Amino acid sequence: MSWLVPSLPTWARATPASSSTTPIEEDDVDAPPPFPLLNSHQRSSAPAPSFSVAPPSPKKSLEDVEPPSDLNIAISDSPLGNMAPPPSTVKKPSFGIQTGGSDPSAQEAKGAVKKKRAKVALTPGHSALDWARLTSSGEDLRGVSGFQRVTMAELKEHNTPDDAWSAFNGMVYNITPYLPFHPGGEDELMRVAGRDGTKLFMLTHSWVNMDFMLKECMVGVLVRG
Ligand code: HEM
Numbered sequence: 001m002s003w004l005v006p007s008l009p010t011w012a013r014a015t016p017a018s019s020s021t022t023p024i025e026e027d028d029v030d031a032p033p034p035f036p037l038l039n040s041h042q043r044s045s046a047p048a049p050s051f052s053v054a055p056p057s058p059k060k061s062l063e064d065v066e067p068p069s070d071l072n073i074a075i076s077d078s079p080l081g082n083m084a085p086p087p088s089t090v091k092k093p094s095f096g097i098q099t100g101g102s103d104p105s106a107q108e109a110k111g112a113v114k115k116k117r118a119k120v121a122l123t124p125g126h127s128a129l130d131w132a133r134l135t136s137s138g139e140d141l142r143g144v145s146g147f148q149r150v151t152m153a154e155l156k157e158h159n160t161p162d163d164a165w166s167a168f169n170g171m172v173y174n175i176t177p178y179l180p181f182h183p184g185g186e187d188e189l190m191r192v193a194g195r196d197g198t199k200l201f202m203l204t205h206s207w208v209n210m211d212f213m214l215k216e217c218m219v220g221v222l223v224r225g
Contacts (some may be wrong), residue, residue: 120185131181135216141177148172148220155222159194161186165219166197168210172219196222 135141143163150165150172158165164176175189182189184204192200201210 118185118188119183122183123180126180128181128183131178131213134177134181135213141174141216142219143174143176144219147218149223150220151223151225153225155196156194161190161193164190164193166192166195167222168196168198168201168214170222171211172222173214173217174219175214175217177217178214 150167155165155167155172158174161179162176164174164179165172166175167173175193179186179189188204191197201208
């Protein structure tokens with residue numbers, strides 16, 4: 001069969017053994033990615049491939065780069081290689097060395113930077129689930145006989161906890177029944193009593209589905225006047 005070889009183009013003349021070990025040229029845009037990837041877990045646990053040119057040792061390159069001291073990276077020599085279980089998340093004693101990683105004082109400092117949560121402890125029977133139950137109970141939470149056209153002047157009169165209305169997105173709601181259920185507290189919610197609360201609501205928690213939560217408290221529509 002050797003008579004075939006000279007008629008083949010030069011790229012086809014390589015023997016199968018040499019073609020399987022020839023590294024893929026980087027400028028070959030159609031070259032498929034090596035699979036498994038040279039640095040994959042699969043490869044590291046499989047028998048070492050027979051490269052004519054030894055591939056770069058991942059361990060050596062890791063040694064070249066000094067890992068940050070607080071990353072808790074374990075470079076293992078175990079036969080499992082990279083398949084070894086991840087390092088334990090149990091806190092190590094800090095021995096007074098402040099790394100900024102798992103150190104509790106550093107965590108506290110981070111917490112101080114984060115925006116403080118302003119949720120309040122709700123009294124028993126005033127959870128979100130309790131509110132859902134109340135709104136689906138059929139109890140009147142509007143306090144009005146029918147759908148109202150509410151002027152700004154009228155809205156302003158409803159500004160006490162026992163009789164609090166607020167406008168959101170052009171609709172007026174009786175917020176009195178919701179006051180003890182509000183996770184942000186009654187005082188926060190009372191800030192919008194007797195006025196348009198859309199802006200403050202959106203600034204505080206635009207993700208809250210207020211229309212749905214207060215649909216049984218709807219009094220009417222806000223009109224000019
Ligand atoms: C009537 C309309 C409102 C409804 C239905 C409502 C509902 C809620 C809900 C469901 C939460 C819990 C949010 C969460 O866990 O992510 C919450 C939290 C809160 N709400 Fe409201 N809210 C209303 C109006 C307001 C207004 C006008 C204020 C004014 C400042 C306010 C201030 C807060 C605050 C400070 C929190 C705690 C935020 C946090 O978890 O950090 N809410 N509200």
